[in-house]
Amino acid sequence: MNQNTSQQTPIVELRDIHKSFGRVHVLRGVDMEVGRGEIVALVGDNGAGKSTLIKVITGVHKPSGGSLLINGEAVDLQSVQDARRRGIETVYQERALADQQALWRNIFAGRELTNWLGFMNIREQKREADRLLRTRMGFTSRAITVDSEVQGLSGGEKQGIAIARALHFEAELIILDEPTMGLSLKETDKVLDFARGIRDAGKSVILIDHNILHVHAVADRFVVLDRGRVAGSFRKEQLSRDQLIEMMVELHHTGQLHVA
Ligand SMILES: Nc1ncnc2c1ncn2[C@@H]1O[C@H](COP(=O)(O)OP(=O)(O)O)[C@@H](O)[C@H]1O
Numbered sequence: 284m285n286q287n288t289s290q291q292t293p294i295v296e297l298r299d300i301h302k303s304f305g306r307v308h309v310l311r312g313v314d315m316e317v318g319r320g321e322i323v324a325l326v327g328d329n330g331a332g333k334s335t336l337i338k339v340i341t342g343v344h345k346p347s348g349g350s351l352l353i354n355g356e357a358v359d360l361q362s363v364q365d366a367r368r369r370g371i372e373t374v375y376q377e378r379a380l381a382d383q384q385a386l387w388r389n390i391f392a393g394r395e396l397t398n399w400l401g402f403m404n405i406r407e408q409k410r411e412a413d414r415l416l417r418t419r420m421g422f423t424s425r426a427i428t429v430d431s432e433v434q435g436l437s438g439g440e441k442q443g444i445a446i447a448r449a450l451h452f453e454a455e456l457i458i459l460d461e462p463t464m465g466l467s468l469k470e471t472d473k474v475l476d477f478a479r480g481i482r483d484a485g486k487s488v489i490l491i492d493h494n495i496l497h498v499h500a501v502a503d504r505f506v507v508l509d510r511g512r513v514a515g516s517f518r519k520e521q522l523s524r525d526q527l528i529e530m531m532v533e534l535h536h537t538g539q540l541h542v543a
């Protein structure tokens with residue numbers, strides 16, 4: 284991350300965000316921001332509210348209180364599409380892709396009508412899909428082409444396509460909620476590389492991953508969520524991998540955050 288980032292308007296800013304489901308108060312006043320070109324890891328125990336928080340940012344849930352700013356503007360997101368139009372994409376594993384369709388169709392799925400129909404023909408779409416795969420996502424295998432069916436791909440490759448799709452549509456912030464779940468080590472490395480690739484392209488990432496080792500390896504900053512509140516925020520330079528692990532274990536056992 285470059286040093287100017289802190290002076291720029293954050294892509295996303297949360298101010299005192301609350302979310303309740305009936306009487307269950309899940310988010311209890313979250314303040315957080317995501318700058319440009321950074322990977323922010325959201326860490327915390329199961330049930331801390333990580334997924335709920337990202338669902339507020341992606342337009343799935345309306346907050347019960349507080350404000351959400353995108354590029355400095357207070358917004359009241361109406362839907363996931365609304366968040367997308369503002370440059371925020373979530374990559375879900377598997378679900379986002381249609382197994383029995385060719386890879387290139389998956390990259391453009393659902394967007395042809397609004398963006399491309401009329402000025403981008405099939406050949407151009409395929410060419411663009413090929414460019415994204417080989418240059419942006421580092422797919423080098425000859426066995427995979429834009430005409431390959433998605434069902435023949437590995438979990439890591441599917442993640443790569445979903446991410447390529449988000450990049451193509453110029454998302455400014457890509458949210459990865461447990462993207463390495465169920466993947467092999469090698470595939471996990473690939474997905475973590477995708478996250479770095481997004482950052483290196485000047486976009487931002489929110490990463491949620493159970494594995495603290497993955498998180499520490501790629502994130503620039505860690506935001507610790509504990510029972511619906513931000514317990515702390517740390518830059519990678521401030522915290523070694525072991526310190527991060529120790530901190531999370533201690534938080535789990537004592538409910539307190541101590542930083543060495
Ligand atoms: N739609 C919902 N209705 C009721 N409770 C929910 C809903 N979504 C999440 N919760 C509750 O909110 C808490 C936080 O969940 P979640 O955000 O999924 O946590 P995390 O992703 O950190 O594991 C959990 O106790 C969960 O049961």
Ligand SMILES: [Mg+2]
Nearest residue numbers: 333334335460
């Ligand atoms: Mg979750």
